[in-house]
Every structure is written in structure tokens, then in C-alpha cells.
Amino acid sequence: MTYRPLKLIGVLLVLFTTKGVISGQPSPMTKGPASRQDVLKLFKVMHIHDQMRSVMESMTKQQSAMVHETMKKRYPQIAEERLEQFDAMMEESMKDFPVDAIIDDLVPVYQKHLTRTDVSAMNVFYSSPTGQKLLREMPAMTEESMQLSYGRMQKQMDAMMERMQKMMKEEELNRKAPRTPAKPDSQ
Numbered sequence: 001m002t003y004r005p006l007k008l009i010g011v012l013l014v015l016f017t018t019k020g021v022i023s024g025q026p027s028p029m030t031k032g033p034a035s036r037q038d039v040l041k042l043f044k045v046m047h048i049h050d051q052m053r054s055v056m057e058s059m060t061k062q063q064s065a066m067v068h069e070t071m072k073k074r075y076p077q078i079a080e081e082r083l084e085q086f087d088a089m090m091e092e093s094m095k096d097f098p099v100d101a102i103i104d105d106l107v108p109v110y111q112k113h114l115t116r117t118d119v120s121a122m123n124v125f126y127s128s129p130t131g132q133k134l135l136r137e138m139p140a141m142t143e144e145s146m147q148l149s150y151g152r153m154q155k156q157m158d159a160m161m162e163r164m165q166k167m168m169k170e171e172e173l174n175r176k177a178p179r180t181p182a183k184p185d186s187q
Contacts (some may be wrong), residue, residue: 004005005151013101015160029114031115031116031117032115032116033112033114033115033116034109034111034114036107036111036116037135038116038119038120039107039110039111039114040107040124042119042122042126043103043106044104045123045126045131047135048103049103051135051138052099052140053099054139056094056097056099057094058139058143059146060090060091060094061143062147062150064086065150066089066154066157067083067086069124069154070157070158071083072155074161077141084088090108096174
């Protein structure tokens, strides 16, 4: 007999505490900005550290290809060993890339723009099978997108280099051109 009132009280307690979730309204505790811990939990669920490393590797490959192509066009006689040295320098600089420090810098940005409710909803999504699939596929999607944009970026870089070379030649011609003295005004 005492079991029924306890069960009813339990059901009511659950209903009152989940009212915000059921109605879509955030509870007062979730309306505020996300805490540092909230954001770090989201970063962990999103595998941000691994994602950043993956993006950096893709960017390094992309930049290497662009540097190779640009250098070969500008300096056709450049030795392959020299290009390999550039690659080694880029790879070395990426090893020292401060991913943890950058992640630490991102926390206040996320806190500024996202509420606890936002971060909680994102945690739910990224913890789901679909969210995890998106996170798994994101590096490949990013790399493929970068490969697709590479041609456009290279054309843009080539055009910029041509404009710069033209500007430098014009500047050099202007310096070498003899200056004629100005004629005095005759009145």
C-alpha cells in the first residue's frame, strides 16, 4: 500500500525535473554560458585533438604540393633535394604545433558563443552513431574538399605571383629610366 504513493511521488519528481527537457525549455541551470568543463567534455566527445592533428596533416600536404608547384614554375632548375628540405622543414614545424595550447585557447571562444544547453545538445549529437560517423568521416571529407579547391587556389596563387612579378619589373624599369628635368615655366 505504501508502495503506490512512493511510486507516484517518484513519477512526479521525474516529471518536474525533466520538464525543461520534455518541453524544450532549458532549466535555469542550463541557460548560462557553458563552463570550461562542459566545453572540454564536448572537445573530448568530438575528438578535437585528433581532428586538429588530422587537419594539420592535410594542410601540410596541401601546402607542400602548392609550394612544389610554385617553386618549380618560378625556379625550373630547383633540385628535388631542395624541395624535400622544404617538406622536412614544414613537417618539423607541424610536430611542434601547439595543439593543446590552441585547444585551451578555444575554450573561452566556445564559452562566449554557446550556452550549457547548446553544448549539452552537441554532446548528445556527437555521442550518437551519426555524430561519431560525421567525426570519423570529417578528415576524409576535409582532405577531399581541399584537393578539389587546390586547383582554384593554385590558379589564384599563380595570378598573384604574375601580378607581383609584373609590379616588380615595372618598379625596376621606373628606377632605371632616366629622369628628365622639369622644364621651367615660361611666362
